[in-house]
Amino acid sequence: MKFEKNILCIGAGYVGGPTMAIIAYKCPQYKVTIVDINPTRIDAWNSDELPIYEPGLDEIIRATRGKNLFFTTDIQRSIRENDIIFVSVNTPTKTFGAGAGMAADLQYWEKTARQILQYSESSKIVIERSTLPVKTAQAMENILHNAHSSTFEVLSNPEFLAEGTAIKDLENPDRILIGSRETESGLKAREVLVEIYANWIPREKIITSNIWSSELSKITSNAFLAQRISSINAISALCEKTDADITEVARAVGMDRRIGDKYLNSSVGFGGSCFKKDILNLVYLCRQYGLNEVADYWEGVVKINQYQQERFTLNMLKAMFNTLADKKICLFGASFKANTSDTRESPALFITKKLIEEKAEVVITDPQALRNARVDLANIDGKISFIEDPYSAAAGCHAIAVITEWNMYKELDYQKIYDAMVKPAALFDGRNILDHVKCHKMGFNVYPIGKPSLTHF
Numbered sequence: 001m002k003f004e005k006n007i008l009c010i011g012a013g014y015v016g017g018p019t020m021a022i023i024a025y026k027c028p029q030y031k032v033t034i035v036d037i038n039p040t041r042i043d044a045w046n047s048d049e050l051p052i053y054e055p056g057l058d059e060i061i062r063a064t065r066g067k068n069l070f071f072t073t074d075i076q077r078s079i080r081e082n083d084i085i086f087v088s089v090n091t092p093t094k095t096f097g098a099g100a101g102m103a104a105d106l107q108y109w110e111k112t113a114r115q116i117l118q119y120s121e122s123s124k125i126v127i128e129r130s131t132l133p134v135k136t137a138q139a140m141e142n143i144l145h146n147a148h149s150s151t152f153e154v155l156s157n158p159e160f161l162a163e164g165t166a167i168k169d170l171e172n173p174d175r176i177l178i179g180s181r182e183t184e185s186g187l188k189a190r191e192v193l194v195e196i197y198a199n200w201i202p203r204e205k206i207i208t209s210n211i212w213s214s215e216l217s218k219i220t221s222n223a224f225l226a227q228r229i230s231s232i233n234a235i236s237a238l239c240e241k242t243d244a245d246i247t248e249v250a251r252a253v254g255m256d257r258r259i260g261d262k263y264l265n266s267s268v269g270f271g272g273s274c275f276k277k278d279i280l281n282l283v284y285l286c287r288q289y290g291l292n293e294v295a296d297y298w299e300g301v302v303k304i305n306q307y308q309q310e311r312f313t314l315n316m317l318k319a320m321f322n323t324l325a326d327k328k329i330c331l332f333g334a335s336f337k338a339n340t341s342d343t344r345e346s347p348a349l350f351i352t353k354k355l356i357e358e359k360a361e362v363v364i365t366d367p368q369a370l371r372n373a374r375v376d377l378a379n380i381d382g383k384i385s386f387i388e389d390p391y392s393a394a395a396g397c398h399a400i401a402v403i404t405e406w407n408m409y410k411e412l413d414y415q416k417i418y419d420a421m422v423k424p425a426a427l428f429d430g431r432n433i434l435d436h437v438k439c440h441k442m443g444f445n446v447y448p449i450g451k452p453s454l455t456h457f
């Protein structure tokens with residue numbers, strides 16, 4: 001069958017996989033190929049057990065794989081055969097050299113640019129899909145402009161999907177943003193991408209801009225979302241001192257239409273691969289331009305997030321008579337949010353490390369993320385176990401800490417859990433998802449976030 005367009009995505013991760021699956025699903029007239037250097041990942045995408053958990057993704061993959069969606073490790077051939085190339089390789093925070101801990105590590109990204117240059121035999125549209133520092137497209141252009149015969153147009157098309165709701169977000173996004181050079185060829189390339197999205201997204205939701213605005217909008221969106229969480233978390237600390245209730249405060253504040261009620265759930269802290277990374281990226285960029293006041297302002301968002309996680313652990317220590325040595329603590333949840341297997345920057349990892357430093361024994365339970373958590377915590381010297389069934393995980397523990405807001409944790413039989421725990425049994429609700437009064441009546445000492453604790457002492 002002859003397809004209308006041949007689209008490639010380099011990088012088969014949390015972003016590339018679902019995004020391309022939706023393009024293939026919505027546009028059966030296009031052939032979509034996803035390539036990755038990691039053969040294990042590609043094997044998993046081609047198997048019944050996908051490498052990532054995302055609600056609704058299995059069905060989409062089943063409907064498209066082998067028809068117009070293909071997974072491969074053959075980079076050379078994929079680049080040669082496709083004229084529209086999305087790049088969604090990983091861009092983690094740099095761990096070495098200048099900008100370590102702050103700047104984006106662009107090594108995978110640059111290697112990809114060089115591979116595109118090396119294997120291309122015709123002109124291409126290259127689309128940045130990973131989150132990148134502003135002006136990265138310039139570097140991509142500079143590398144690609146070394147081509148002899150082919151020409152390349154670099155576009156920025158940042159991803160706004162959130163894990164756990166990726167399919168919904170991709171099917172019905174708030175907006176699609178496409179940035180390009182405002183030259184004749186840049187505008188033409190922009191239109192090619194608009195046409196792809198227009199297959200299922202109303203035109204008025206597809207917005208275009210200059211390429212730098214597009215890059216900066218992505219980082220700014222994430223910084224704003226994270227800022228809301230840090231703002232409410234900062235107030236949660238004050239609530240705990242003043243007997244105010246963060247849920248009541250968030251409701252009252254969020255009903256102001258100018259503020260809105262989204263991203264005001266106080267929590268143990270935000271995690272995930274984007275928020276911290278993007279803000280640190282923004283901070284680094286501002287410092288490079290000498291905008292130290294702006295950098296300090298945004299850095300505060302990350303500092304409050306760190307503080308919230310530390311505060312949570314210190315509250316546990318204080319509530320449990322200032323010693324955790326040899327106490328068994330069960331973490332409900334390892335993923336950074338519900339409905340994903342992703343553990344990147346999950347507060348569960350930080351809290352586990354802190355509890356181990358206090359010589360506690362940690363039992364981690366999670367319906368989807370234990371495989372990743374095991375890998376993340378493999379080098380930690382201490383007693384950590386991983387048990388999928390929450391009842392077995394909590395049995396014999398001195399405390400439970402709810403870290404992830406999985407729905408299933410709201411529906412457990414807490415009386416049964418309480419009966420099997422060491423007394424006094426503590427319940428730290430890092431997501432405020434449980435019925436605190438009910439759990440207190442059962443016998444738990446309950447410690448929510450940003451609300452008065454309910455104890456029996």
Ligand code: UDX
Pocket residue numbers: 159160161162163164222225229262263264265266267268269270271272273274275336337338
């Ligand atoms: C985020 C952005 O939402 C998305 O647009 C971007 O493309 C990638 O980064 P993601 O990290 O997948 O998506 O999840 P998100 O739902 O935004 O949650 C991030 C973190 O904030 C999670 O740890 C979540 O639990 C936490 N959170 C979110 C809160 O603590 N409180 C809230 O009210 C909302």
Ligand code: ADP
Pocket residue numbers: 010011012013014015016035036037038041075088089090091108109111112115130273
């Ligand atoms: P994200 O959350 O941004 O999607 P992931 O780490 O889940 O990040 O996915 C990025 C993917 O990109 C990984 O599977 C990695 O193997 C892949 N990758 C990195 N560099 C290259 C490259 N040069 N060619 C192909 N794939 C690459």
